[in-house]
Amino acid sequence: MLQNDITFFARFEPDILAGRKTITIRDAAESHFQPGQRLRTGRYEDNGYFCTLEVISTTPVALNELNDEHARQENMTLAELRQVIAEIYPGLDEFYVIAFKRIS
Numbered sequence: 185m186l187q188n189d190i191t192f193f194a195r196f197e198p199d200i201l202a203g204r205k206t207i208t209i210r211d212a213a214e215s216h217f218q219p220g221q222r223l224r225t226g227r228y229e230d231n232g233y234f235c236t237l238e239v240i241s242t243t244p245v246a247l248n249e250l251n252d253e254h255a256r257q258e259n260m261t262l263a264e265l266r267q268v269i270a271e272i273y274p275g276l277d278e279f280y281v282i283a284f285k286r287i288s
């Protein structure tokens with residue numbers, strides 16, 4: 185079976201499919217994605233494939249640099265985004281913004 189290149193929590197699948205979520209913010213372990221790369225994209229919970237994304241850019245960002253534009257691209261408020269990141273990555277300060285578009 186073909187492996188996925190990136191996974192998202194299943195609750196974000198509708199926003200990604202609808203184009204409402206156009207970035208993800210990850211730690212160094214997932215900072216290797218390059219512009220133009222096509223990512224088979226699945227759900228974290230069951231690894232089920234749900235779309236293919238093309239990477240636009242991968243950009244380092246510190247926690248205190250997150251702003252309303254990042255939140256808008258996540259379809260969240262900035263307070264919600266900070267909360268989500270604190271839950272997924274407790275104590276971490278250095279992140280990478282992976283911007284993407286859905287191609288299939």
Ligand SMILES: CC(=O)Nc1ccn([C@@H]2O[C@H](CO)[C@@H](O)[C@H]2O)c(=O)n1
Pocket residue numbers: 191192193196207208209210228258268269272
């Ligand atoms: C295993 C693992 O780390 N999975 C992740 C990590 C992050 N994210 C989302 O990226 C944005 C910023 O972190 C938020 O929308 C997060 O929910 C995700 O869906 N799945």
